[in-house]
Amino acid sequence: MRGFFFLVFLIVYLLNLIPAFSPPTWMVFSFIGLRYPGANVAALAIVGAVAATLGRATLAKLARVVVRQRFLSRQTRQSIDTIKDRLEGKRKLTFGVFLLYAFSPLPSNYLFLAYGLTTMDLLLIVIPFFIGRSISYSFWGVTSAFLGRRMNGLLLKHPFSYLTTYFVLVQIVLLWLVYLFTRIDWPAALDERKLRWLPKAGPEGQEKRVSRK
Secondary structure, eight states, X not given: OHHHHHHHXXXXXXXXXXXXXXXXXXXXXXXXXXXXTTSOHHHHHHHHHHHHHHHHHHHHHHIIIIIIXXXXXXXXXXXXXXXXXXXXXXXXXXXXXXXXXXXXXXXXXXXXXXXXXXXXXXXXXXXXXXXXXXXXXXXXXXXXXXXXHHSTTOOOSOTTTTOSHHHHHHHHHHHHHHHHHHHBOHXXXXXXXXXXXXXXXXXXXXXXXXXOO
């Protein structure tokens, strides 16, 4: 049993470490519930929530250390820090928003990528994420286990059916939104209520203004 728990932990951790095009983790618990309806779903949900939280926290940390420090210009980092200053002044609201998001089936990898770029305290997002995932994983596991007991032999015949055209398009759009997140002039957006793009570096390192009409 310990080996099974460790395997679930490892799979969930790795899935949540993938920055894009990873299958939703709830599929793991749905499969377990259908395939092993007698499994301890509550314990597995906690193990999965811990693994998912650690995976997403690692992803956010990598976005901070690798992407922010090596690929973002100083002006882009300063722009993103404007969001940090605003959110840190509204910690309770930020916590509540992240908690609601954690209950949703929406992909969270892009949220953690963007959050990691802000250098904010990771506890502000990992705690609500852990709470939300613990409950949602339990729901998926219990529901699937109930169906598994009622429908003998029901298995996931196509475990990779998530790789549909819709899924791929959504992932591409979300990646594009993360890119736009780094291109927006956040001081102008938050202080002046104007949408402007940050200047891009020219071929010789000079910056040129890109305006939106």
